Amino acid sequence: MHRFYDHQPDLNIANPVVRDEIHKVIGFWLELGLSGFRVDAVPFLIEQEGIENEATGDPHDYLRDLRAFMSRRRGDAVLLAEANEPADKLAHFFGDEHGDQMHVLFSFIGNQAMYLSLVRGDARPVAKAIRALPAPPPAGQWGSFVRNHDELRWTS
Numbered sequence: 096m097h098r099f100y101d102h103q104p105d106l107n108i109a110n111p112v113v114r115d116e117i118h119k120v121i122g123f124w125l126e127l128g129l130s131g132f133r134v135d136a137v138p139f140l141i142e143q144e145g146i147e148n149e150a151t152g153d154p155h156d157y158l159r160d161l162r163a164f165m166s167r168r169r170g171d172a173v174l175l176a177e178a179n180e181p182a183d184k185l186a187h188f189f190g191d192e193h194g195d196q197m198h199v200l201f202s203f204i205g206n207q208a209m210y211l212s213l214v215r216g217d218a219r220p221v222a223k224a225i226r227a228l229p230a231p232p233p234a235g236q237w238g239s240f241v242r243n244h245d246e247l248r249w250t251s
Contacts, residue, residue: 099136108140108157118164125165131173132165137188137197138178155187158196175238179203186229194232202237204228209241 106113121132134140141154165172176197178188182204190196208224231237 105139108154109143114157114160117161121161121165122168125169125172130169130171131175131198133175133177134161134197135177137176138180138184155190155196158188159190162190162196162198173198175199175201177201177243182227182229189229189232189235192232194234198234199236199238200231201243202228202239205237205239206241206243 106117108114108117124132137158141157143154162174165174174197176188176199178185178197178200180188185200188197188200202224204224204227205221208220211220212218228237
């Protein structure tokens with residue numbers, strides 16, 4: 096289950112013991128006053144490929160469970176998701192109209208369009224990207240950024 100580097104094993108979230116440990120880590124940091132968590136590579140976190148005993152049901156149920164646990168512990172804490180996916184798949188990570196998964200999604204589409212606009216000296220790619228993004232649920236938001244820890248990608 097290595098998605099990125101061999102020294103970075105992915106978590107098997109189908110395993111209840113792993114889920115319990117993640118809850119413990121979140122609970123620990125919330126007790127210390129942390130107000131949010133950046134969840135890296137969310138599409139890969141919930142991916143079932145390569146797992147011997149896949150979780151039954153919708154993999155997004157795990158994100159709902161994570162949000163519910165965190166909200167019970169601290170209602171004002173936020174989950175910020177890295178989900179670099181096409182626009183038509185992004186609403187699923189908010190929780191569609193229910194908004195019961197991630198609070199904030201990084202806007203990779205907006206970020207890539209920003210660089211294209213800067214190179215071209217034309218704001219139209221940014222305007223097009225903003226229009227392409229699905230509307231977040233009432234308690235959701237897009238996270239606009241200039242740089243992330245990842246390398247720049249020049250894809251559309």
